[in-house]
Amino acid sequence: MQQDQLIAELQQKNERAFERIYQLYSVSTYGIIFSITKDEKVSEEILQDVFMKIWNNASSYNPEKGRFFTWVLNIARNASIDKIRSKDFKNKRLNLKSDNFVDILESKSNTSGKLDAIGLQKYLDILEPTCKKLIDLLFFKGFTQKETAEELAMPLGTVKTRNRVCIDKLRSTVI
Template identity: 50%
Template sequence: MTQDDLLVLIRNQDEKAITHLYNMYSKSLFAVISNFIREHEEAEDVLQETFVKIWKNIDSYNESKGRFYTWILNIARNAAIDKLRSKGFNNTKKNLSADNFVHLLDDNSRTTNMIDVIGIREFVKKLKPKCIQLIELLFFRGYTQQEASDELEIPLGTVKTQNRNCINDLRNYLQVN
């Protein structure tokens, strides 16, 4: 099934579409989510929420503004960031035992490798150092642009401009390769 066929099925709310959508994109979306949400079960919950959001908001996808894959990656990324920032999620983290902290540290390399599975990190490493640093903060660590501005000690407008330029550089690099 092609992506265009899938989009038609989703827009028509065909129940077969969700299975195809999940089979095509669940691994890469889970890798992105897992980069933010370290606990496997929590990440699975966010993945499920992501597919529900895709299903319910398909009418907001516009082909002229970008690729479908980019659109759903942004939904997954934003869902993971929303989960991290949620009050309930933060309250549960305050009650972790020391054993869980060791597990989280051990899990870090596995999660980092998940990002490498979809290859994004390798492409980012080929960008300019300032782009690598900015993309690391904004996309891999989930910083807001304001938080990145504070961390890098540069004006917010500069972060926005550099982010746009870096993403364009990455997009151009991906089109060539």
């Protein structure tokens, strides 16, 4: 079944189409979620929530606005960031064991393996270093624009503008 037909059937609430969508996208979607949350159980919960949102909001997907996979990943990214910003998640993190911090620190500094796993590394390699850093912080590490501005020691307005320019460059490279 071709992707366009599969998506059309999903939008008509076809359960088989939904199952196929899950088979096609769940692994990469989980990878994005886990790269943000760093917690297997939380990532699994978010993955379920993401696919419920896909099922419930399939009719809102518009192929003229972007690829289906991008739509799915945006849902996953937003759900993940919402979760890690929640009070419940932050309170659970206060009680982490010290051995968990090594993984957190290592993952904050190295996302290249994750990018390769979802096939984005070749596109990001083309971008200038500032764009790479912005995209890494904002999209793969879940930083807010304000946190990114602080991390890179640049004004918030500059982060917003450069982010828009970088995403446009990335979009033109991918599409």
